[in-house]
Amino acid sequence: MTDYKIAPSILSADFARLGEEVDAVLAAGADIVHFDVMDNHYVPNLTIGPMVCKALRNYGIKAPIDVHLMVKPVDRMIGDFIDAGATFITFHPEASEHIDRSLQMIRDGGCKAGLVFNPATPLHYLDYVMDKLDMILLMSVNPGFGGQKFIPATLDKLKQVRQRIDESGYAVRLEVDGGVGIGNIREIAQAGADTFVAGSAIFNTDDYRATIDKMRAELAK
Numbered sequence: 001m002t003d004y005k006i007a008p009s010i011l012s013a014d015f016a017r018l019g020e021e022v023d024a025v026l027a028a029g030a031d032i033v034h035f036d037v038m039d040n041h042y043v044p045n046l047t048i049g050p051m052v053c054k055a056l057r058n059y060g061i062k063a064p065i066d067v068h069l070m071v072k073p074v075d076r077m078i079g080d081f082i083d084a085g086a087t088f089i090t091f092h093p094e095a096s097e098h099i100d101r102s103l104q105m106i107r108d109g110g111c112k113a114g115l116v117f118n119p120a121t122p123l124h125y126l127d128y129v130m131d132k133l134d135m136i137l138l139m140s141v142n143p144g145f146g147g148q149k150f151i152p153a154t155l156d157k158l159k160q161v162r163q164r165i166d167e168s169g170y171a172v173r174l175e176v177d178g179g180v181g182i183g184n185i186r187e188i189a190q191a192g193a194d195t196f197v198a199g200s201a202i203f204n205t206d207d208y209r210a211t212i213d214k215m216r217a218e219l220a221k
């Protein structure tokens with residue numbers, strides 16, 4: 001049985017009540033808090049940084065925080081998020097000058113490290129770093145905004161990455177981000193994903209528990 005994890009993206013939460021929103025999705029059965037960091041440079045949007053991560057920890061959030069860095073340069077942010085209480089830190093390889101070093105920095109800081117692939121980013125960035133990864137995140141939309149439509153070509157890419165992970169023998173989570181919801185989570189899981197980011201599909205509903213339960217029911221089919 002695959003250990004599926006649901007990771008609501010707080011990008012779609014009500015930022016004016018962020019602590020309560022995170023409490024609410026966790027109480028509704030979410031496993032991981034997906035935390036989107038955008039810099040208006042690598043992606044055309046601007047969101048939240050280490051201070052907000054730290055604030056969530058100070059507020060009492062104990063769940064894993066999955067920091068998705070959509071920033072360039074990457075390394076300057078890594079130490080700040082380690083100090084802010086991140087659990088996972090993932091970054092886009094083409095935004096880092098030294099991918100191996102960035103991954104090492106994350107693990108040296110006691111966090112779990114991951115690479116993120118945009119829909120058109122090739123998988124060759126995995127070639128020499130499989131042993132340094134705890135997570136591979138495939139974007140199923142172009143990064144920058146919530147509420148976009150899932151790009152179907154991601155399914156084939158997921159299958160390829162699933163095979164690479166299985167052949168490597170390393171314990172690497174395979175996460176998918178963008179346009180994930182009740183209607184497609186099952187086929188995404190069948191393609192090999194085990195960790196599901198969902199922003200608008202959860203936060204734009206009135207009953208977070210009902211939505212997460214429906215996602216789990218799809219995964220259990």
Ligand code: DX5
Pocket residue numbers: 009010011012034036068141142143144145146147148177178179180197198199200201
């Ligand atoms: C997009 C972000 C996603 C986003 C997903 O760049 O990385 O995490 O919040 O939102 P939905 O689930 O609405 O597509």
Ligand code: ZN
Pocket residue numbers: 009034035036068177197
């Ligand atoms: Zn994300």
